Amino acid sequence: MAKKLSPEQHEGLLHTLRARFEKNMNRHTGLEWADVQAKLVANPEKLWSLHEMEITSGEPDVVGHDNQTGEYIFYDCSAESPKGRRSICYDREALDSRKEHKPKNNAVEMANAMGIELLTEEQYRELQKLGNFDMKSSSWVVTPASIRKLGGALFCDRRYDTVFVYHNGAESYYGARGFRGSLRV
Incomplete structure (x- = not known):
């Protein structure tokens, strides 16, 4: 391409x-x-x-x-996690581990293909200082290797006027969960 x-x-x-x-x-x-x-x-x-x-x-x-x-x-800076990047698991390893009902893609590879980086938890919290984002959706964020090694991945959202970081199996995917990216120019 x-x-x-x-x-x-x-x-x-x-x-x-x-x-x-x-x-x-x-x-x-x-x-x-x-x-x-x-x-x-x-x-x-x-x-x-x-x-x-x-x-x-x-x-x-x-x-x-x-x-x-x-x-x-x-x-x-979309109000909710970008619609064109939802219903995806965290990374290739997670995608390959699913035996059935596989999502179409994963956050890490999509970001790489786009030439962008997933937001870190710190960057996600900085974004939330600029407005209220992910009030109905959630976004995968960079997951520490120690958590990923154990099968987990992190995602964030904003509820009750508070930014939360959560964990899930990296192979999970939901219609309201995507990822946000960053780019330096």
Whole structure:
């Protein structure tokens, strides 16, 4: 699969990202769209990843800037876990362990194919400081190797005005559980 956008997709995505950026200035106080756009135009492979985030209903937006590297940080900012990434188990090992009723995919491989990273628990909690996310859904997050080795995986959501981290068998999947990603540009 070519990881390049058509000129129409390129322009459409920049327009969408700019509109979202301007509508949600609380997520990136002090940052300027022109600077973000210049980085995006200079990194077409990152723009392709943002397009993948967008077409799976992630609604990516800038949530920070790394002053040391100069990179802008994007997270999926959809109100609920992205619809195009739900009903999936945690990783390939979990997917392969299911004998029947297998989900179509897994979070780790989907993120890799999109060129993004799953949010860590810490990143998920940072996202929740910017708004109320996953009030009805939940999202897989990076799971420590010690937990994964024992067959588990972690996911988070927001209920009762509190961010929770839970565990489940990594092979489990639910219609309301997907994953959120991050991308540095």
